Amino acid sequence: MSMSESLELVSATKSFGGWLKRYRHHARSLDCEMVFSIYLPPQAEERKVPVLWWLSGLTCNDENFMQKAGAQRLAAELGMAIICPDTSPRGLDLPGEHDSYDFGSGAGFYLNAKREPWSRHYRMYDYVNDELPSVARQHFPLNGREAISGHSMGGHGALVLALRQPGRFASVSAFAPVVNPMDAPWGQKAFKNYLGEERGDWRQYDACELVVKGVSRQPLFIDQGEADAFLDEQLKPERLETVCRTNNHPLTLRRQPGYDHSYFFIASFIDDHLRYHAKYLKLL
Numbered sequence: 001m002s003m004s005e006s007l008e009l010v011s012a013t014k015s016f017g018g019w020l021k022r023y024r025h026h027a028r029s030l031d032c033e034m035v036f037s038i039y040l041p042p043q044a045e046e047r048k049v050p051v052l053w054w055l056s057g058l059t060c061n062d063e064n065f066m067q068k069a070g071a072q073r074l075a076a077e078l079g080m081a082i083i084c085p086d087t088s089p090r091g092l093d094l095p096g097e098h099d100s101y102d103f104g105s106g107a108g109f110y111l112n113a114k115r116e117p118w119s120r121h122y123r124m125y126d127y128v129n130d131e132l133p134s135v136a137r138q139h140f141p142l143n144g145r146e147a148i149s150g151h152s153m154g155g156h157g158a159l160v161l162a163l164r165q166p167g168r169f170a171s172v173s174a175f176a177p178v179v180n181p182m183d184a185p186w187g188q189k190a191f192k193n194y195l196g197e198e199r200g201d202w203r204q205y206d207a208c209e210l211v212v213k214g215v216s217r218q219p220l221f222i223d224q225g226e227a228d229a230f231l232d233e234q235l236k237p238e239r240l241e242t243v244c245r246t247n248n249h250p251l252t253l254r255r256q257p258g259y260d261h262s263y264f265f266i267a268s269f270i271d272d273h274l275r276y277h278a279k280y281l282k283l284l
C-alpha cells in the first residue's frame with residue numbers, strides 16, 4: 001500500500017461536538033470502491049484518540065450502527081472514535097450476489113473467500129483487519145489503541161478477529177453474535193459458498209472452534225436478547241458458554257429478557273459496551 005491512500009469525503013455531520021463522517025475509497029483487498037463511516041469525538045480536534053471498530057450484521061452497510069445505536073453521545077463524552085466498515089464488497093454484480101439477504105452483498109461474513117467467483121473481491125477479513133485500519137491510521141488522529149465489537153454476523157466477525165490475534169485488540173464484545181457458524185444455517189451457506197467444503201478452512205472463522213484452539217485468552221463480553229428470533233437456529237450462545245467453561249476461557253454472557261435482535265436491543269446496552277471498552281482503551 002502507498003503511504004497515502006486517497007479518501008473522498010461523502011458527508012460530514014456534527015454530532016455531540018464531534019463529527020460523523022462518511023468516506024469513499026478504493027479498497028485494494030476487495031478491488032472495488034467502498035464507503036465507511038467514522039465518528040470522531042470532540043477530543044480528536046486536540047489529541048489522538050482510541051478507536052472502537054464496529055462490525056455490522058447481515059443486510060447492513062456502514063450507516064446502520066451510526067444511525068440507530070445511539071453511541072455518539074457517550075463516545076463524545078469518553079473521547080472514543082468509532083469506525084463502521086461496510087459488510088461486503090459493493091458495486092459488483094457477481095452471479096447470484098444480490099439474490100438473498102444472507103449471502104453476497106451485505107453478507108461478507110468477514111472472511112477471505114477461497115472459491116470463484118468470490119475470491120477476487122470477497123476478502124472482508126483482510127479489509128477490516130488490515131487495509132481499513134491502515135487507511136484510518138494514515139488519515140485520522142488515532143492513538144493506536146483499538147477495540148472491536150459487532151452484531152450478529154458482525155459479532156461473529158469481531159470474535160473471530162480478536163480470537164485469532166492475541167493482543168491485536170485491547171478488548172472485544174458482541175451483541176447476539178453467530179458463535180458457531182459451522183453449525184448454523186447462515187454460516188454453513190456462507191462457508192460452503194465462499195470457502196468450499198474443507199472443514200479445516202471453516203474452523204478459522206468459527207468462534208467456538210477458536211476458543212477450543214486456545215490461541216487467545218482474551219475475555220469475551222456478550223449481550224444476547226432472550227426474545228431474539230434467531231437465537232436457537234443461528235446464534236446458539238450456549239455453545240460458546242460450554243466451550244468457554246470447558247477451556248477455561250473468560251466469558252461474560254448476559255441474557256437480556258424480552259429483547260429481540262434489533263438495533264433497539266443494541267441501543268439499550270451500547271453504553272455498557274462503550275464503558276467496557278473504555279477501560280481497556282485507558283479512557284476510564
Ligand SMILES: N[C@@H](CCC(=O)N[C@@H](CSC=O)C(=O)NCC(=O)O)C(=O)O
Pocket residue numbers: 056057058059060064068101151152153154261262263
Ligand atoms: N432481512 C432479514 C433479517 C436481517 C436482519 O435482521 N439483519 C440484522 C442483522 S442479522 C445478522 O447478521 C440487522 O442488523 N439489520 C439491519 C437493521 O438496521 O436492523 C429478515 O428479514 O429475516
